[in-house]
Amino acid sequence: xxxxxxxxxxxxxxxxxxxxxxxxxxxxxxxxxxxxxxxxxxxxxxxxxxxxxxxxxxxxxxxxxxxxxxxxxxxxxxxxxxxxxxxxxxxxxxxxxxxxxxxxxxxxxxxxxxxxxxxxxxxxxxxxxxxxxxxxxxxxxxxxxxxxxxxxxxxxxxxxxxxxxxxxxxxxxxxxxxxxxxxxxxxxxxxxxxxxxxxxxxxxxxxxxxxxxxxxxxxxxxxxxxxxxxxxxxxxxxxxxxxxxxxxxxxxxxxxxxxxxxxxxxxxxxxxxxxxxxxxxxxxxxxxxxxxxxxxxxxxxxxxxxxxxxxxxxxx
Amino acid sequence: xxxxxxxxxxxxxxxxxxxxxxxxxxxxxxxxxxxxxxxxxxxxxxxxxxxxxxxxxxxxxxxxxxxxxxxxxxxxxxxxxxxxxxxxxxxxxxxxxxxxxxxxxxxxxxxxxxxxxxxxxxxxxxxxxxxxxxxxxxxxxxxxxxxxxxxxxxxxxxxxxxxxxxxxxxxxxxxxxxxxxxxxxxxxxxxxxxxxxxxxxxxxxxxxxxxxxxxxxxxxxxxxxxxxxxxxxxxxxxxxxxxxxxxxxxxxxxxxxxxxxxxxxxxxxxxxxxxxxxxxxxxxxxxxxxxxxxxxxxxxxxxxxxxxxxxxxxxx
Numbered sequence: 001x002x003x004x005x006x007x008x009x010x011x012x013x014x015x016x017x018x019x020x021x022x023x024x025x026x027x028x029x030x031x032x033x034x035x036x037x038x039x040x041x042x043x044x045x046x047x048x049x050x051x052x053x054x055x056x057x058x059x060x061x062x063x064x065x066x067x068x069x070x071x072x073x074x075x076x077x078x079x080x081x082x083x084x085x086x087x088x089x090x091x092x093x094x095x096x097x098x099x100x101x102x103x104x105x106x107x108x109x110x111x112x113x114x115x116x117x118x119x120x121x122x123x124x125x126x127x128x129x130x131x132x133x134x135x136x137x138x139x140x141x142x143x144x145x146x147x148x149x150x151x152x153x154x155x156x157x158x159x160x161x162x163x164x165x166x167x168x169x170x171x172x173x174x175x176x177x178x179x180x181x182x183x184x185x186x187x188x189x190x191x192x193x194x195x196x197x198x199x200x201x202x203x204x205x206x207x208x209x210x211x212x213x214x215x216x217x218x219x220x221x222x223x224x225x226x227x228x229x230x231x232x233x234x235x236x237x238x239x240x241x242x243x244x245x246x247x248x249x250x251x252x253x254x255x256x257x258x259x260x261x262x263x264x265x266x267x268x269x270x271x272x273x274x275x276x277x278x279x280x281x282x283x284x285x286x287x288x289x290x291x292x293x294x295x296x297x298x299x300x301x302x303x304x305x306x307x308x309x310x311x312x313x314x315x316x
Numbered sequence: 317x318x319x320x321x322x323x324x325x326x327x328x329x330x331x332x333x334x335x336x337x338x339x340x341x342x343x344x345x346x347x348x349x350x351x352x353x354x355x356x357x358x359x360x361x362x363x364x365x366x367x368x369x370x371x372x373x374x375x376x377x378x379x380x381x382x383x384x385x386x387x388x389x390x391x392x393x394x395x396x397x398x399x400x401x402x403x404x405x406x407x408x409x410x411x412x413x414x415x416x417x418x419x420x421x422x423x424x425x426x427x428x429x430x431x432x433x434x435x436x437x438x439x440x441x442x443x444x445x446x447x448x449x450x451x452x453x454x455x456x457x458x459x460x461x462x463x464x465x466x467x468x469x470x471x472x473x474x475x476x477x478x479x480x481x482x483x484x485x486x487x488x489x490x491x492x493x494x495x496x497x498x499x500x501x502x503x504x505x506x507x508x509x510x511x512x513x514x515x516x517x518x519x520x521x522x523x524x525x526x527x528x529x530x531x532x533x534x535x536x537x538x539x540x541x542x543x544x545x546x547x548x549x550x551x552x553x554x555x556x557x558x559x560x561x562x563x564x565x566x567x568x569x570x571x572x573x574x575x576x577x578x579x580x581x582x583x584x585x586x587x588x589x590x591x592x593x594x595x596x597x598x599x600x601x602x603x604x605x606x607x608x609x610x611x612x613x614x615x616x617x618x619x620x621x622x623x624x625x626x627x628x629x630x631x632x
Contacts, residue, residue, distance in 0.1 A: 178529065214458070
C-alpha cells in the first residue's frame with residue numbers, strides 16, 4: 001500500500017478537492033494591471049460564489065461551473081474578485097457576488113445554485129473543477145471574515161489579485177488562512193474507534209478530528225484529540241493523506257494511530273464513540289451494516305481512512 | 317527507512333519544537349475560574365516571553381525556562397497569560413510581558429534573554445521544554461497581531477485561558493493561526509535542488525519552501541512552489557515529516573519530490589538555486605564542502621530532509 005503519493009493511491013479515487021486544479025500563475029498576481037487586463041480578455045471565465053454557494057449555469061443542457069466573464073459580472077454586485085489561475089491560456093477568476101443577489105440568482109432559470117457539499121458528493125464536475133470551485137469558496141469565505149485589520153482594527157483592502165488583504169493604516173499584510181485539522185482512526189488490533197458528533201444523523205459514525213494547535217506535530221495533535229474526545233491513549237501515528245476542505249478553509253491531515261488503551265470516556269464533543277471491527281467497517285462502507293450504521297461519503301477523507309483500515313492498513 | 321513515525325525516525329534526533337510538550341489539558345481551558353485558580357497554586361510555573369524573546373532565569377547556575385509564577389508576574393506588565401498545560405500535576409502558564417519591560421529585564425542580572433532560534437540551535441533545554449517555549453512564543457505572537465476583530469474591527473478579548481479571542485461586538489470567535497508551509501527537496505536521480513534566499517549568508521543553501529494556499533494538497537503546494545521559485549517541474553511527492561515552527565506560527569510540512577525537468581529559472585524569491593549531488597550534500601551536512609557551502613542547522617527540518625536524501629531516500 002502506498003501511503004502517500006502525489007498521483008493519489010488506490011484508496012483515494014474520489015477524494016474531493018484534491019485534484020490539482022488550475023495553474024495558479026502566482027507570478028501574475030502582483031503584476032500591475034494584471035487583474036484588469038486578464039478580466040478584459042474575451043476568453044476569460046469566472047467561477048461564481050454567492051452567500052457561500054456556487055452559482056452554476058447551463059450549456060447544451062449540462063451544468064457549467066465556468067461562466068463567460070461578461071455574463072458573470074452582470075449578475076450582481078461583485079464583492080470580491082480573485083485571479084484563480086490559467087486553464088491553458090485562458091484566465092479563470094473567482095467572483096464573489098453580494099449576498100443580496102442571492103434570491104434573484106436563485107430565481108433565474110438560466111442559473112442553478114447548488115451547495116458545495118452536494119457538488120462534491122454527487123461529483124457534478126471533474127475533480128479539478130471541483131477543486132477550483134472549492135478554492136474560490138475558501139478564499140471568499142476568508143475575505144468575508146477579514147474586512148478589518150486584526151492588528152489595528154482599520155478596514156483592509158484586497159491586493160495581489162485577491163490573494164491577500166492589506167491595511168493602509170498600519171501596513172499589515174494578511175494572507176488567507178488554511179487551518180490544519182488532524183483527522184484520525186485509532187486502531188486496536190482488528191478494531192478501530194469511530195465517533196458520532198452531536199450534529200450527525202443518529203446512525204452516522206466517522207473518524208475523530210480536531211484543529212491543530214500551535215506547537216503540535218501531526219502525531220501530537222492526533223494523540224491530544226483522541227485523548228480529549230474519547231479518553232483513549234495513542235502510541236505510533238502514521239500519516240495517510242491530506243485533503244483541502246473548504247468548510248470554510250481547512251486542510252485535513254488524515255492519520256492512522258495505534259491505540260494503547262481501549263476504555264472510552266466521552267467528552268461533550270461526541271455523542272457516542274465505539275470500537276468497530278474491520279468486518280463491521282467493511283459493512284459500513286458497503287452500506288450493509290446490520291444496525292444501519294453509516295459513514296461519510298467517498299468524497300471525504302474520513303471515508304478513505306476507514307477504507308485504508310478496511311483494506312488492512314494498521315495503526316503501527 | 318521509516319518515513320513518518322510518532323516516535324521520530326533516526327533522521328530527526330534533534331528536530332526542534334517537535335517533542336510532545338506539556339499535557340495541554342484543553343478541558344480545563346473553558347472551566348470557569350480555571351486560570352485564576354491554577355495561577356494561584358504555589359507550584360504553578362510560568363514561561364515568559366517579552367518582545368518575542370524568551371526570558372530565562374537561573375537555578376544553581378543553570379539556565380531555567382520555568383519561573384515561579386509569583387516571581388514571573390512581578391517582572392512587568394502582563395499583556396497576555398495562557399494556560400499551556402500540566403506537567404504532571406503542576407500547572408504551567410505562558411506570560412507575555414509588555415515590550416516596554418524589555419530593557420529592564422535585559423538589565424537584570426537574575427535574568428537572561430535569549431532569542432528562540434539560539435535556544436533551539438544550541439539545545440539549551442530538553443526538547444519538550446523547547447517545544448513549550450515555542451508554543452508560548454507562537455501563541456503570543458498571534459495574540460499580538462489579533463487585538464481587533466477581522467470581521468468587524470472592534471477590539472477583541474482573550475478567552476479559553478489564552479487559546480482564543482472573542483469579539484463582543486459581533487460575537488466572532490478567533491482561534492490561533494497555524495500556517496502550513498510546504499518545504500521540499502526536488503530530486504533528480506543522484507542530485508537535489510537547493511536554493512539560496514536573498515536574506516541567507518552568501519554560502520548558505522537550503523530546501524525551497526512556501527506557504528500553502530487554500531485548495532492545495534501537500535503535493536500541489538510542493539509542485540507550485542518549486543515551479544514558481546526555480547522553474548523546475550515535479551512529479552511524485554513524498555511526505556517525510558512535519559515540524560511546528562514558531563517564526564511566527566508555522567507548521568512545516570517536509571517533502572521529497574521527483575523532478576521531471578532540470579533547467580533552473582529563478583524568480584525573485586531566490587538569489588540562487590543549483591543542483592547538488594548526494595556526495596556534495598553529505599559534505600555540506602558535515603561542514604566540509606570545498607566551496608564552504610553551508611546549510612540550516614540540525615534543529616531545522618530542512619537539515620533533516622537533506623539528511624534523508626544524503627542517506628539514500630529518493631523523491632519517487
